[in-house]
Amino acid sequence: MxxxxxxxxxxxxxxxxxxxxxxQFNKYNGYSKPLYNKWIRTSQYLTVRDGTKLAFDLFRPVKNGKVVIDPLPVIWTHYRYHRADVQAGRLKKFFAKHSWSKIFIKYITFIENNTKLNTQLDKRGWLKRLIAHGYIICVVDVRGGGASYGTSEFPFSPSETRDAYDITEWFAAQSWSNGCIGMFGMSYMGITQYMAASTLPPHLKAIFPEMALFDLYDFVYPGGIFRHKFAEVWGDELEQLDKNQPAAPVDQDHDYSMLMKALEEHKANRNIFEFFDSLSFRDSTDQISDIQIYTDCSPSGYLEEIKQSNIPIYHLAGWYDAWCRDALILFNNLNNPQKIVIGPWSHLNTDGLDFACEHLRWYDYWLKGIDNKVMEEAxxxxxxxxxxxxxxxxxxxxWPIPNVKEKRYYFHEKHNETVNSVNDGLLSSEFPMTNEGQDHYRVDYTTTSGTTTRWANVYGGAFQYPNLKFNDEKALTYTTNLLSLDTEVTGHPIVHLWITSTHPDGDFFVYLEEIDDQGNSCYVTEGVLRASHRSISNPLFNNLGIPYHRSFAEDIINLPDNPVELIFDLHPISYIFRKGNRIRVAITCADQDNTLTPKVSPPPIISLYRNANYPSGIILPIAEENQD
Incomplete structure (x- = not known):
């Protein structure tokens, strides 16, 4: 029955x-006709309230050989990585004449020999369809970057966010604008949209942030562990872009003097790695600016302002992006008109998505008043x-979806011979019956999830997790018996670890994996926590029932001699484990290619408890139709 x-x-x-x-996701029903098949690009400076000049590219539709003068909606992005790349022998000769570095000249030579002027319409071709449908596109170099003047103090600084307000209102006041302004962009350019909304610009009518974070601290120091590789690689990239590689000059800058002045001001930009390395707690204060960066320069610090703006928001995320959890938290904390789409994507991979279609559906409704029913959808x-x-x-x-039930799995001793790991334990829904039971683990600092992870993809690296079987062999593992049903996990897994250590602190990395009949291990998701950051606090926002580690300096507690419980979440996922395969939880104490774990000599020995008194395990959100 x-x-x-x-x-x-x-x-x-x-x-x-x-x-x-x-x-009607990813389907455009033609409410707005493509009236234009050409456009014109111009580039100039606009001046914000403190006198800083910001470079921007302007793309306007052309009809019958003439620029369309009818006021149209404007969609812009606050760009961090050069709104347009340079080319031209004249530029190379100019910089050579002014004794710039050899690497600078080599860069110009490469550009001249291999590329043309490369704009955002070249990089994001779907923007051309928006122009065809009657939208103006603008791309603005952030202060301290590209051809803009000024200095970049740090990411999402108050001055940069104030610029977003001024830019929005400047566009709204132009004769070619109808006063309805939208924003677009991913990653850094997605985050700047939330920051812009927090300033309440009267003419900002809709935003479309893609792959954007909510909490800057939780990314840079997840669970209190420094994501040093990101800070190092991304910091080097910005250093090159801001100081050693020229962006395209604006049209009026015929002798490149304006670009030269801008680059001179960029020399004062802060070093990103040193900046984040010095701010290891959520309440850390930057000594130069006297600002608490993780509060004052992160969307997490401006929820009330974003809500007050009531600006419609279309969040776009990927299960394998770094910030999927962030998008879901934002969605659940805002009462703005909003939608959220989460695909099977990493940070830089959105295969199968028609960007123009989704942006048109959103902007048509909010910027043109076209009743396309987009807000009647789920x-x-x-x-x-x-x-x-x-x-x-x-x-x-x-969210969380209603037809999901939490199911708890416990760690057991029984060996099921699925991997030659440190312990090869069993993962089972049966509660431990004995009052004793623990596994010992000498920390192996060579463990890694690889160099092509979701974290590497954020700074431009490839995305393709390796077979984690080889990492599992250096780990504590707990694996189920063969699954009798397809098992859908949709939501936020939560792990509970009871541990002691021979060292007063330690980092814990937990991976959820699917094991096939050949013993290969497929990455599903992961979570991390530094033991000294284990204190759980009440957040000032809806954290979806996920354990919240405030990570203030005063919250840090060393490990005692007796067992303590570490409770933390794994990144959300929607994934079906196949019948006949297995579910595995693997635990290590380092991820050497992605985070910085201080090495101790000799390596500490961890004891992980799995008994009736200290029942370590994991809670999985399983769709009810997949329950045994």
């Missing part, structure tokens, strides 16, 4: 998803990895 009930429920749920909630649209073809995309009205 139970099987029949489950089958009926499954049919009802699938019907409900398909017939009642399915939005606000959440997410991809289930491993689902049957045609059933991967699901719609929902709330």
């Amino acid at each position: 139970n099987k029949i009930v489950k089958q009926v429920r499954r049919v009802i749920l699938r019907f409900f998803r398909k017939e009642k909630l399915r939005p 606000p959440i649209y997410y991809y289930v990895m491993g689902a049957a073809k045609g059933e991967e995309w699901r719609a929902a009205w709330q």
Whole structure:
């Protein structure tokens, strides 16, 4: 009887998803006609309130050989990495004449010999479709970057955020603008949209942030552990872009004198690695600016202002991006008109997504007043990895989704011979029956999730997790028996570790993996925590029931001699573990290619407890139709 009930429920749920909630995601029904097939680019400076000149590119549609003069909606992005790249022998000769470095000249030579002027329309071709549908596109170099004047103090500084307000209102006041301004962009350019919204610009009518963070601290110091590789690589990239590689000059800068002055001012930009390395707690204060960076320069510090703006927001995220959890927290804390889409994507990979379509649907509704029903659709649209073809995309009205039940799995001693790890333990829903039981682990600082992770992808690296079996062999592992059903995990896994250590602190990396019949280990998701940051606090926002580690300096507690519990989340996921495969939890104490764990000699020995008194394990959010 139970099987029949489950089958009926499954049919009802699938019907409900398909017939009642399915939005017109990634389909454009032609409410706005493509009237223009050409455009013109111009480039100039605008001046913000403190007198700083910011360079921007302006792309306007052309009809019958003439620039369209009718006022149109303007969509802009606050760009960090050069709004346009340079080319021209004249520029090379000019810099050579003024004794610039050899590396600078080599760069100019490379540009001249290999490329043309490269604008954002070249890099993001879908923007051309927006122009065709009657939108003006603007790309603005941030202060201290590209051809803009000024100094970049640090990411998302108060001065940079004030610029966003001034830029928005300047565009709204131009004769070619209809006063309806939108924003677009991913990563840094996604975060700047939330920061712009926090300033309440009257003419900012809609934003579309992609792959953007909510909490700067939780990214730079996840669980209190320094993501040094990101700070190092990204910092070097910005150093080169701001000081050693020229952006394209604006049209009026015929002798490059304005670009030269801008580059001189860039020399005062702060070193990103040194900046973040000096700010290891959430309440750390920057000694130069006297600002608490993780509060004053992060969307997490401006929730109330963003809500007050009531600016419509279309969040776009990927399950393998660094900031999927951030997008879901933002969605659950804002009451603005909003949508969220989460695909099977990493930071730099959004295969299968028609960007022009989704942006047009959003901007048509909010900037042109076209009633395309976009706000009548379910606000959440997410991809289930491993689902049957045609059933991967699901719609929902709330998050966490309602048809999910938390199921707790515990760590056990029993060996199931699935991997030659330190302990090869069992993962089971059965509660431990003994009052004793623990596994000992000597920290191995060579463990790593690889160099092509979601974290590397954020700073431009490749994305492709390796077979984690080889990392698991250096880890503590707990693996289920063969699954009797396909098992869908959708939500936020939570891990509970009872531990002691021979050292007063330690880093803990937990991986959720799927094991196939050949013993290969596929990465699903992960979470991290430094033991001294284990104190749990009440956040000032809805944290979706996820344990919140405030990580203030005063919260840091060394490990005692007796067992303590570490409770932390893994990044959210929607993933089906296949029948006949296994679920594994792997635990290490280092991820050498992605985070900085201080090395201790001799390496500490960790004891992980798995008994009735200290029941270590993991809680998985499992779709009810997949429950045993």
